[in-house]
Amino acid sequence: MKKFIDSPDTLLQTSLQGFAKAHADIVQFNPDPRFVYRNVRKTGKVALISGGGSGHEPLHSGFVGVGMLDATCPGQVFTSPTPDQMLAAAQAVDGGAGVLFIVKNYAGDVMNFEMAAEMLDLPNASILIDDDISLPKTHSIGRRGVAGTTIVEKIVGAAAENGADLATCKALGERVNRATASIGVALSSCTVPALGHPTFAIADDEIELGVGIHGERGRETVKMMSASEIVEQLAGHIVDELKPAAGQAVLLHVNGFGATPLIELHLIYELAWQYFSKRGLIIQRSLVGNFTTSLDMAGCSLTLTLLDEDMQGLWDAPVNTAALRWGC
Amino acid sequence: MKKFIDSPDTLLQTSLQGFAKAHADIVQFNPDPRFVYRNVRKTGKVALISGGGSGHEPLHSGFVGVGMLDATCPGQVFTSPTPDQMLAAAQAVDGGAGVLFIVKNYAGDVMNFEMAAEMLDLPNASILIDDDISLPKTHSIGRRGVAGTTIVEKIVGAAAENGADLATCKALGERVNRATASIGVALSSCTVPALGHPTFAIADDEIELGVGIHGERGRETVKMMSASEIVEQLAGHIVDELKPAAGQAVLLHVNGFGATPLIELHLIYELAWQYFSKRGLIIQRSLVGNFTTSLDMAGCSLTLTLLDEDMQGLWDAPVNTAALRWGC
Amino acid sequence: MSLTPSLFPELIQALIDDIAAHAEEVTELDQAIGDGDHVFNLQRGLQALHEHASEIAPLDWVAAWQKIGMTVMAAVGGASGSLYATLFIALAKSGRDKVIDISGFSDAFLQAVEAVKLRGKAEVGEKTMLDVLVPVALALRDEAAAGKSLAEILDRLCQVAADGVEATRDMLATKGRASFLGERSKGHIDAGAKTAQLMITAIAAVLKKSCD
Amino acid sequence: MSLTPSLFPELIQALIDDIAAHAEEVTELDQAIGDGDHVFNLQRGLQALHEHASEIAPLDWVAAWQKIGMTVMAAVGGASGSLYATLFIALAKSGRDKVIDISGFSDAFLQAVEAVKLRGKAEVGEKTMLDVLVPVALALRDEAAAGKSLAEILDRLCQVAADGVEATRDMLATKGRASFLGERSKGHIDAGAKTAQLMITAIAAVLKKSCD
């Protein structure tokens, strides 16, 4: 393993200190229990709190700021955070209008957020993100939450900023989540610092279709394909899932897993754009880049969200975070 | 080689089409000759044009937009663009106040921009960026231009937007360039799509100190070190070069080469912050992320710019590009 | 039963040593069908307990379990963190109205394992730590009811735990990360089941020694 | 000399074939001390010339060189693109007032190589294509002045080119990307020198055949 690291034990904490310094105009970092929270707070606003294992940066801490999240609770690399982090974060950013937890559907995240919710002495609700269609809808623990999380957090973040109440935010988040489908492909595994070697082995001419974001193997190992063939596979699954009508407005998100250069992500975007356009979809909004990463994994995912006017307006609303910024 | 690619021959063009679609609110792409230019143009404004080999994304095309560049000329991967691209770009974005070419100091870039400047029938000037201190100042062809380019383009971009004239923009750019020093380290090589295998081989326990941004070997191959030791080496060279006085305001830029995750870049940032702070520098502004990349190379560079009030104000000025956005 | 939490520092040290001795093996298991962090999660928890060991030692069992649960909850994270935190907090809760002898403990433990099932929405047979915890809890109840000696009971529990681990090998994972692999999850032992067994066996060894 | 640009399509095809045959070798050279794209840059240029070959064939030499220069300029990029574009545009410029026989060509070629030196701010001995182009231009002038036959001249140029390439091996690179490596650049042949030699040799072969 070659990484910039002093010790796996200090990586996360030191990195978060750096993150907070580099974005001191937007966020602050509370070291123990560990949470990142925004500088600008509003009373009467629903507080949005997300979190999960680290190693997916900029998700989630890169999304803390005006128009998006109020706080995040970073766990150890690929390990869900603990309830005390969520409780402390909630106390710190509560604005009197309740707390909404945005949780990716993983056993550890679900259970730890659930424990926090049970203990929290404030009105609260949770949204479970489960946009990863590489697993069947009927999967025993439901589908995973992956890159669609960014879309949900942005849109609900805008609504909360505009003063929507807790129930409205929750319902909106669930609506966006239902309108969103993602699927990913890995060209390489990733290396968890504490482990020091790649999580799975993959041959030079093989790729993993339907991977999650923790370096776990995907749904199937297949032979390497051209970018066009890969896009056809991924986009085909998404169309099968969402069954969008011709003329439907969509948001197309090409998400890199960390080690895939932008030149390739924009190629994938163009090919996906052509694929969806041919099927009559109107690509109204786009997001291309490394947002929900798996450390140093090479690969990417496609995410499509069926937009209505409301969602599109909230997507366009001002946001000022480390990783997403526009309109302000 | 595992990459998202149909053919090395179509990668660049298709990727640029995707880039322009994903950022249609900011840029347009002219396919032949190849250049990217901003939607919002101003008469009476100096036109800033940059460019160079591709594979460094988001540099430069990610910096086209209000407050930064007017146009960029992307060459093939790691190959400087051709004079006809620069001429066509200049014609397209000329605002009647002259054209400023911002050129990284590489033989190919210098010569091709020089040919364009000779043929261009408009008032024009050029800035050569040579911030890479891994080579001695006395190097036979001068030092290379690397990640400091972003800083120069942002600051001069703001000045041009504010109406500075050609001579002022050129002088400012050269001042920022002189106030800027960068040095990088690679943990891996990168793979040029047309070649299909890594440009250099490097042992599992070795790193390249003083690399450029084209996958070429660095100044020396050394044994792997801890992140703190690496920062001490890089930051030490920068301090030796710039010899900043205590109390000096600086901009600290940690630039990833493409495959190094943000968690590591923020760690490096924190360690560099501590290093420079201990030496009495005031880190007034920061930029952390993948901005001047070498395709899928793992590694990073440190860039320090000694700021004066003027430069700091221009850094803070509104910018609206694909890769840098604030204040608007 | 004259056992008290004064044993706790020794117990934790035994667990730390035993998990360290099996760290690579556990990591390989969690990497094969999980994400490879299980041993680090456990070790972070054990380390935190080690740091609080002297506070815990003088407590009564109920207070000790509560403190253990809260410590694990704040230190571990992941699926196993919330499950073990739940186990100990539930143990404290259901132990509150009981005399903590073998029979009282076996009742409380069975209820605590039920709380883990609820937290994880899981049952025996889904290739998780429950495939060790549940049979061990049941065996403990049965053996205690049959009036066996502590040594006999501990031997039996170690055997049941070992069988439980082995049983996970051919199961299809339907909970936790391994479930994402579907059929590919078969043929591998579950890491969480393995560490549950290791910890039970290490605890048993300490208890047997201290009762000699 | 009765040679005209009507030979151009045949020449380009010969260059394309020859560079293709040596592509891997050249890439290895450019990867060792450069960035590995040199052969692709050349091939892109040759391909563009191939596409314009039928337009170029009917032109006179000066017009042909101008067109070649402009085509290379727009197609290639990189260091070699601007240098070869400069070579041909300068050839057209200095050929304009000359009779293009061997002696006129040798004068024009020498001036064109001077233009390349200016463009690249480089001299012989810096481990670049100039270590082939300069000695070849000088030998051409000398042999032409000595009144040698075309065949003799071409043989001599091929020899000089080969020596020029070989001489770059032990040089310290002070221009181009290889200069970044400092002492590490020694022991490797320069890729641009190699392809200059390959092209000169391939052109010589076509010319010799067409004069037989």
Ligand SMILES: Nc1ncnc2c1ncn2[C@@H]1O[C@H](COP(=O)(O)OP(=O)(O)O)[C@@H](O)[C@H]1O
């Ligand atoms: N829903 C569940 N119910 C019971 N045990 C579970 C459940 N989910 C996971 N586990 C157990 O937790 C173990 C994984 O723990 P760990 O690796 O620490 O957390 P994570 O899965 O979050 O990375 C699995 O091997 C399994 O035994």
Ligand SMILES: Nc1ncnc2c1ncn2[C@@H]1O[C@H](COP(=O)(O)OP(=O)(O)O)[C@@H](O)[C@H]1O
């Ligand atoms: N300043 C220069 N003068 C003459 N030749 C040069 C100069 N710089 C580079 N070269 C030649 O160009 C070759 C490299 O060309 P190429 O690989 O196509 O471009 P780049 O160096 O931009 O990648 C070198 O091998 C060398 O022969």
Ligand SMILES: [Mg+2]
């Ligand atoms: Mg985990």
Ligand SMILES: [Mg+2]
């Ligand atoms: Mg090149």
Ligand SMILES: [Mg+2]
């Ligand atoms: Mg795990």
Ligand SMILES: [Mg+2]
């Ligand atoms: Mg080259």
